[in-house]
Amino acid sequence: MSMRIGLVCPYAWDVPGGVRSHVSDLAITLRSRGHQVNVLAPVEEEDDLPEWVTDGGRPVAVPYNGSVARLSFGVKATRRVRAWIREGDFDIVHIHEPLAPSLSLLTCWSARGPLVATWHSSHDRSRVLTAGYYVAQTAMEKLRGSIAVSAEARRTLVGHVGGDAVLIPNGVRVKDFTPEVHDRQRRRELLFLGRIEEPRKGLAVLLEAMPAILDQVPDLKVIVAGPGDSEEIRKGLPERVDHALTFYGAVSDQRKQELLREAQVYVAPHTGGESFGIVLVEAMAAGACVVASDIPAFEQVLEGGKAGRLFTTNDPRALAEAVLSVLADDAARRALADRGYRRAEQYDWDTVVDEVLDVYDSVRVPGDKVTEDLRGQALGRFAARTNFIRGRRGDKHEREQS
Amino acid sequence: MNWWWLVLVVVVIGLFGLYLSMTAGRLDALHKRIDTAELSLDAHLLRRSSVALELATSGLLDPAGAIVVAEAAHAARTAADGDGRDAEQRRIRAEAESALSQALEATLDEEEIEEVRATPGGDELIEELAASARRVQLSRRFLNDAVRACTQLRNQRMVRTFRLAGTSPWPEVVELDDSVPAPLATA
Numbered sequence: 001m002s003m004r005i006g007l008v009c010p011y012a013w014d015v016p017g018g019v020r021s022h023v024s025d026l027a028i029t030l031r032s033r034g035h036q037v038n039v040l041a042p043v044e045e046e047d048d049l050p051e052w053v054t055d056g057g058r059p060v061a062v063p064y065n066g067s068v069a070r071l072s073f074g075v076k077a078t079r080r081v082r083a084w085i086r087e088g089d090f091d092i093v094h095i096h097e098p099l100a101p102s103l104s105l106l107t108c109w110s111a112r113g114p115l116v117a118t119w120h121s122s123h124d125r126s127r128v129l130t131a132g133y134y135v136a137q138t139a140m141e142k143l144r145g146s147i148a149v150s151a152e153a154r155r156t157l158v159g160h161v162g163g164d165a166v167l168i169p170n171g172v173r174v175k176d177f178t179p180e181v182h183d184r185q186r187r188r189e190l191l192f193l194g195r196i197e198e199p200r201k202g203l204a205v206l207l208e209a210m211p212a213i214l215d216q217v218p219d220l221k222v223i224v225a226g227p228g229d230s231e232e233i234r235k236g237l238p239e240r241v242d243h244a245l246t247f248y249g250a251v252s253d254q255r256k257q258e259l260l261r262e263a264q265v266y267v268a269p270h271t272g273g274e275s276f277g278i279v280l281v282e283a284m285a286a287g288a289c290v291v292a293s294d295i296p297a298f299e300q301v302l303e304g305g306k307a308g309r310l311f312t313t314n315d316p317r318a319l320a321e322a323v324l325s326v327l328a329d330d331a332a333r334r335a336l337a338d339r340g341y342r343r344a345e346q347y348d349w350d351t352v353v354d355e356v357l358d359v360y361d362s363v364r365v366p367g368d369k370v371t372e373d374l375r376g377q378a379l380g381r382f383a384a385r386t387n388f389i390r391g392r393r394g395d396k397h398e399r400e401q402s
Numbered sequence: 403m404n405w406w407w408l409v410l411v412v413v414v415i416g417l418f419g420l421y422l423s424m425t426a427g428r429l430d431a432l433h434k435r436i437d438t439a440e441l442s443l444d445a446h447l448l449r450r451s452s453v454a455l456e457l458a459t460s461g462l463l464d465p466a467g468a469i470v471v472a473e474a475a476h477a478a479r480t481a482a483d484g485d486g487r488d489a490e491q492r493r494i495r496a497e498a499e500s501a502l503s504q505a506l507e508a509t510l511d512e513e514e515i516e517e518v519r520a521t522p523g524g525d526e527l528i529e530e531l532a533a534s535a536r537r538v539q540l541s542r543r544f545l546n547d548a549v550r551a552c553t554q555l556r557n558q559r560m561v562r563t564f565r566l567a568g569t570s571p572w573p574e575v576v577e578l579d580d581s582v583p584a585p586l587a588t589a
Binding site for chain 2: 112138144145162163164166355361362365
């Protein structure tokens with residue numbers, strides 16, 4: 001049965017980002033299942049926008065949740081949200097990051113009916129409270145079902161805001177990564193991805209392990225792809241380690257896929273701060289053998305070490321041992337990569353979307369529609385009673401049509 | 403008395419009234435959300451028991467398993483009759499639905515499922531049963547979450563003092579065993 005589904009993305013459509021690509025992948029997969037999908041997002045540049053994206057207003061750069069986010073809010077954005085809900089005639093509206101002070105929160109306020117939300121990031125308590133406990137509470141009460149993309153995001157919701165959520169992990173477009181090359185044709189390389197100066201990405205742990213690794217495998221190459229100042233990192237490295245390293249700088253998504261398909265081993269020496277580890281799934285989808293630190297998120301993705309090798313977090317010696325063990329044993333490495341590929345398939349959007357559709361079906365009853373919510377606004381309530389708004393709305397439609 | 407004080411008092415009373423009316427609106431919305439969630443849970447429970455009954459009578463299960471599932475599914479269907487307002491009735495239904503979950507779990511092990519899937523028409527039945535069982539789980543979870551939010555609000559002193567909830571009955575969480583047979587649960 002085909003549904004009319006509205007998705008709300010709080011961050012600018014033109015800027016690459018985790019939530020933004022999640023929304024777009026979800027929209028594409030839902031469309032491939034025959035549903036009618038429309039995405040509401042802040043848009044900077046209206047040219048070559050897909051026809052299924054609605055412009056929610058120009059984004060403004062504001063500091064939010066530890067970085068600068070491009071959000072849309074204000075009177076104009078609110079008006080667009082309301083028009084989108086009215087004209088969309090949606091069976092379900094799925095709001096991403098419902099507390100983000102952008103189109104998401106505005107939609108929580110302006111809509112009623114079958115609303116579903118996905119919680120992506122983990123906030124700390126103070127931030128949620130500054131955002132206004134009352135605001136958060138009233139917005140959340142309207143959500144009929146909540147999804148969290150990671151155990152950490154879920155813990156934030158349950159512990160700090162109050163409320164339950166089902167865990168549905170991020171999807172990966174596995175086929176984009178699927179290797180045409182078998183392990184045999186891969187280069188004897190270690191691959192590191194991520195911002196090189198960010199301590200939590202753990203490049204320092206890998207570099208410290210390098211001498212021990214090179215003792216056993218002197219000709220090993222290490223590819224480091226990620227933004228940051230490589231000169232700074234190279235300073236003070238032993239010469240043979242320096243020689244083994246190649247820095248690629250920031251790379252495009254496509255280049256990242258190629259790199260993951262070429263290397264035998266992908267190393268994830270993260271020391272924390274990862275809530276899900278999507279890059280591990282991408283590496284497994286590309287057929288690389290994964291060696292990763294045993295932080296909880298990675299342990300879960302790697303099935304406790306069956307789909308990749310785990311080593312003690314922050315321990316260079318353990319890292320060296322793990323890397324050497326998979327480099328030395330071709331059969332073991334290929335077995336891990338094969339198991340990893342099958343694990344990655346479980347995170348494919350085509351599988352994940354079924355769980356999302358289950359959630360949609362479990363919050364709505366036949367005939368349910370998302371409509372505008374005029375309650376809670378003193379003026380809105382008065383206006384609804386006196387037909388004030390309805391009259392004005394008619395005017396506006398006429399103006400738009402002429 | 404200074405007339406400024408009068409203005410202040412009027413404003414405070416006005417704001418307080420606004421707050422009360424907004425809170426009443428929130429409560430109303432929460433009660434509606436609970437009603438919808440109950441309807442949805444009811445629909446998915448019915449779907450599950452009817453698919454289970456269909457599976458049991460299809461001849462695809464082994465005879466013993468078929469009888470166990472058919473009986474549990476039939477009991478669940480019978481318990482679903484009535485409007486569900488009576489507490490005793492609700493308890494009986496929850497018990498019957500839990501029994502159905504256990505019957506399904508006991509019957510549908512990996513081998514049995516593989517065998518059913520291999521027969522024509524079996525795959526669709528299994529898929530449908532799995533989907534409805536998963537949705538039962540989800541809707542119950544979402545219902546109980548709505549009940550929790552509603553109870554929390556109704557316990558606030560203001561809401562109690564001003565009887566903002568009116569005469570609507572206290573919402574109750576639904577306790578039942580809604581486990582999905584392990585081979586049919588998603589990762």
